[in-house]
Amino acid sequence: MPYTPSGFFCDRLIRERERRDGEGSLNKPLRFNGQDFTVLRQESLQRKTLFEDDSFPATVESLGFKELGHKSNKVKNIVWKRPKEICENPQFIVGGASRTDICQGDLGDCWLLAAIACLTLNEKLLYRVVPQEQSFSEGYGGIFHFQFWRYGDWVDVVIDDRIPTFNNQLVFTKSAERNEFWSALLEKAYAKLHGSYEALKGGNTTEAMEDFTGGVTEFYEMKEAPKELYKIMKKALERGSLMGCSIDSLVPARFETRTVTGLVKGHAYSVTAVDECKPSQQKDSKVRLVRLRNPWGQVEWNGPWSDNSKEWTTLSKADKDKLQHQSAEDGEFWMSFEDFKKNYTKIEICNLTPDALEDDKIHKWTVSVNEGRWVRGCSAGGCRNYPDTFWTNPQYRLRLLEEDDDPEDNEVGCTFVVALMQKNRRKERKMGANLFTIGFAIYEVPKEMHGNKQHMQKDFFLFNSSKARCKSYINLREVTQRFRLSSGEYVIVPSTYEPHQEGEFILRVFSEKRNTSEEIENRIEADHPVPAPASAGEESEEDQQFRSIFQEIAGDVSRRSEFSLWCVSQDMEITANELKNVLNRVITKHKDLNTEGFSLESCRSMIALMDMDGTSRLNLQEFRHLWNKIKQWQGIFKHYNADQSGSINSYEMRNAVNDAGFRLNNQLYDIITMRYANENMNIDFDSFISCLVRLEAMFRAFQAFDQDGDGTIRLSVLEWLQLTMYA
Template sequence: MPYTPSGFFCDRLIRERERRDGEGSLNKPVRFNGQDYNTLRQECLQRKGLFEDDSFPATVESLGFKELGHKSNKVKNIVWKRPKEICENPQFIVGGASRTDICQGDLGDCWLLAAIACLTLNEKLLYRVVPQEQSYSENYAGIFHFQFWRYGDWVDVVIDDRIPTFNNQLVFTKSAERNEFWSALLEKAYAKLHGSYEALKGGNTTEAMEDFTGGVTEFYEMKEAPKELYKIMKKALARGSLMGCSIDSLVPARFETRTVTGLVKGHAYSVTAVEECKPSQQKDNKVRLVRLRNPWGQVEWNGPWSDNSKEWATISKVEKDKLQHQSAEDGEFWMSFEDFKKNYTKIEICNLTPDALEDDKIHKWTVSVNEGRWVRGCSAGGCRNYPDTFWTNPQYRLRLLEEDDDPDDNEVVCTFVVALMQKNRRKERKMGANLFTIGFAIYEVPKEMHGNKQHMQKDFFLFNSSKARSKSYINLREVTQRFRLSPGEYVIIPSTYEPHQEGEFILRVFSEKRNTSEEIENRIEADHPVPAPASAGEESEEDQQFRTIFQEIAGDDMEITANELKNVLNRVITKHKDLSTEGFSLESCRSMIALMDVSFMDGTGRLNLQEFRHLWNKIKQWQGIFKDYDADQSGSINSYEMRNAVNDAVMCLMSRSGFRLNNQLYDIITMRYANENMNIDFDSFISCLVRLEAMFRAFQAFDQDGDGTIRLSVLEWLQLTMYA
């Protein structure tokens, strides 16, 4: 959903400052909703009361907004209870956290539970997400906390332990042990992170896997899987990667339905082991097996190597013990790797680093993370199918500086993984948000343009094809792909498939060797503006008309106020029938006077004839540029062209070229000055340029040592912003 300029950009500045201070790391996670676990827990212990979380209360609002909302019959009999009200001797973890502690309840979040089951296989990862030393005995205060990776930062989420129940049974995730609650509380913390339990309905296992690890995920379609898939899976598990799989359901009506073999379509499974065994009747050949788990905690595969199948009789007790074989309806089962490939359609592997899928050598991958957003009318250009707007998407310059150590076929290449993730769409479901269809394209930058940080223009993309691109545009939270390209300079264009779709994203680039990745136009730069000289020579007829009108309105003191300036300009501008404008507003004219006041904040608030002539020369120059971009002569310009129009207009006032804004400022300009149809009329165009130049002049007046930074008191800041 759209953000206000102040909200989005203030949040961004805060995040950047937090990163500089170490906030967001594993050792210093961001406090979600500003809640500090240790402080809140100590307060509860001191007052001898149990924590109640006002930011995620035990009410319908925390359950959901539609199927679990106020109007739903499902929520009428739900009672929130603490574990001590549900059973005797509740425990946070009983006998160690294991995959059997996760049984799905009445919520379609199998994707999340499959990821939790994978998490239990790696104790180090598990206890990053589920901090230890939490219990229902020592210093119990009804408060718990969990940690998740959230769009580049680790966040610590605090919850109370009130859980939804029906007839004294947990409604959602539960453990096979009735008195064990870590998995139910983890689900609650994840629901809080996304706004409600209902927000967790439906998803992709990789989403939760990445939120548990900060890793990067790669997909394999079984029909296109590499020959060495078994080796890849075994190696990935050995290196701590999380792994899930599913069977596509092409018919929505058959979503999550059981097949005759006991497998469920449209349902997420965890891959919990990959092993080999040697049946006694076979001399040399080993059987490759895969162990999977259904988050339901029941409903299992009934084919070869299932719990009670005849195949188990062909191997020794030692082999059975090694494979931890047991006949129990717990949702976990073995099957042969061949049957696995035949029955499942997709596998996803979340790696802490991308080297888990490569050769046996362990590489140290570098990663760069860039935050960005698509803004309707400015930087939401859509895919390459929309050439008029595609070029306006955010652009990221990638420099591949060193080739791989062990290239194949003696090629000089750089291996890297691009991961484009859209942000906050799940949390905004209650406002109607769905996942966008997203993807990206990679273009090689010509050598003559290396080091040039300018935004690539429309013509570049019209006459150059992409060097690589994401396999497809798809409505997943993240699109990831591995590439091998020659060392050099490239530009990555992330986009939604359709233009005008507004949202935030992060772009991560993992590479085996050193690379740099940064957003183009990430700095605001400008040479010092120098007022354009007044035109020499005889006055034109228009100048004479202005002098006459000016004298008529100004009176004997030959100065005009903002209201008088409005009358002067609008008497002339109405003669230009080719401009779409209702005339200059009083606010616009006040800004113009602020711009022309030589001493800025200590000016008179009026214009004399010389200042007025100077202002009119500016307006005439800007009017010519406006008409150049008004190609269809509609009297307004498209907001996507505003970027170039602003640059052209301001460069007219520079003593030399070098003016450059950043993408965030273009976003602000569009949101501030474009109308609901994403068009900008002449008055808005002039108002934008007046404000932009005035603020630059003010900044430079304060920046006396020319180092590009200024320090203002609150009073100076208010004087500056209120007057301009």
């Protein structure tokens, strides 16, 4: 969905300031919807009332928008109740949070529950997401809170404890213990983060894994899995990584259907352990096993090494105890690693970031995080198949500084993982938003361009092939891939597959060694060439004609007040309306511009730019200066209006602005496109000149206030309004 500069960009500036103040970290999470858990709980306790969350109310709107919306029969009998209305002795956590506390209800969010089950295996991670100081007894005020990682920031989400029920049973996630509610409340907080319960329907386990840890996920297709997959899985679990797997369902009608072996297609499972055992009949070799959990809390594998299979009789009691073998219909089961590879089609491993690996002395990630945005008509250039616009996508300079200590297969290079994540698509699903098909390409920067922060131009991509790229463009929230390249400088270009698709994203680069990544074009500056005033002898025919028109309009006494006549007698000056007449009489002679002429508002901005004495009029000298600028800008416009259509394609605007002497960043180009392009993403001559006039005026005003030249200014409200209202 489109954003307005006054909304999106102001919010973005606020977020950037918050980050500089430490907001958004684990120790200082952002308050979701501005709600402070401590303050709200204290207010509820003082008033002796239970908290009711107006930002996620107990109404149909919080349930959903389609299948769980107003017109759905499913919601008619749903009653929101607090745990104390459901059972006599509700508890937040009973006997410690465990995998059996997560049983799926009537919502297709097995992907989320599989991730929660993985989370319970790491107590340190669990209690980051689920703060422990919460209960239904001491300090109870009907309010709870949970913390999630969201696009680079940690956020604290406050909820009340009203939960959807049907016949006094929880409709969605529940615990095997009837009086335990932490998992149901965690699901509600996650639903609030995304706008509704229905927004959680359908997804990928990795999405929730990353939202619980801030980590990065790698995928392995079983048919293409590396030989050392078992070792990878074992090492990942030892490091606290979260792991999920699934069986692809090729036929939609069979989605989430049980097979004869007890496994479910199109369904997400948690990998909760990998281990080895030595059956009594096998003298030398060991059997490698994998433990999995079905979020349903039931329906298990019935093949070899299932709960009651004969294979368990070949193990000693010590081995059974080590593997925590149980014969219970709890959704958790063991199977051999070979059967695991045969039956499952995909495995996902969420590697943790440095703050989640404080106790790991072996492995540390270096992480670079960049926020970006694709804007239709400016920076939504599509993939490499669209060479005319591909180069306009956001670009990120990557510097690989150190090579691996222990390169595999004797290959020298730097190992790193690139993760491109699109933002907010799940939350905007109720407005018809779907996941974009996204991907990225990596280009090597020539040595002569190292350190140059300029945006790579169209020709660079026409004559250089990518050094690496993601395997495919895909409609997932995040696309990730591991690479190994020589140390040096590279450009990462993230994009949607099709051009003109507008959305936000976050680009992360993870490496074991040092790397830096930053968006190209973070330098903002302007040249201010002042055209030399032409002498009378150098005047062209157009200049002479122009002087004549100026004198004619400025001296037309029939349209002037007594005060204006006095001004003319002192020094001929023209108003915005008169400037409009002058310019448009001259512009009409340029048939190639195909313009309806300048608007009155444009002319007012021009006068504001050149008005040095505050009269809101221009004298001949001021106007000549302005006219020389307009002629210069007219030449730039004609250059990019090669097809003589009378307008510039908005994707070309960054080059035109650069030729006019302004170096901007992508955020500013985005604003220009939204402010000056029409619905067809074209910018006409009037809008083009208005844009450059505004840039020139605002740069000039800033430099006037920035007297010490440090690139920052401080304005009072009055100064800010005076500056922006007249520009």
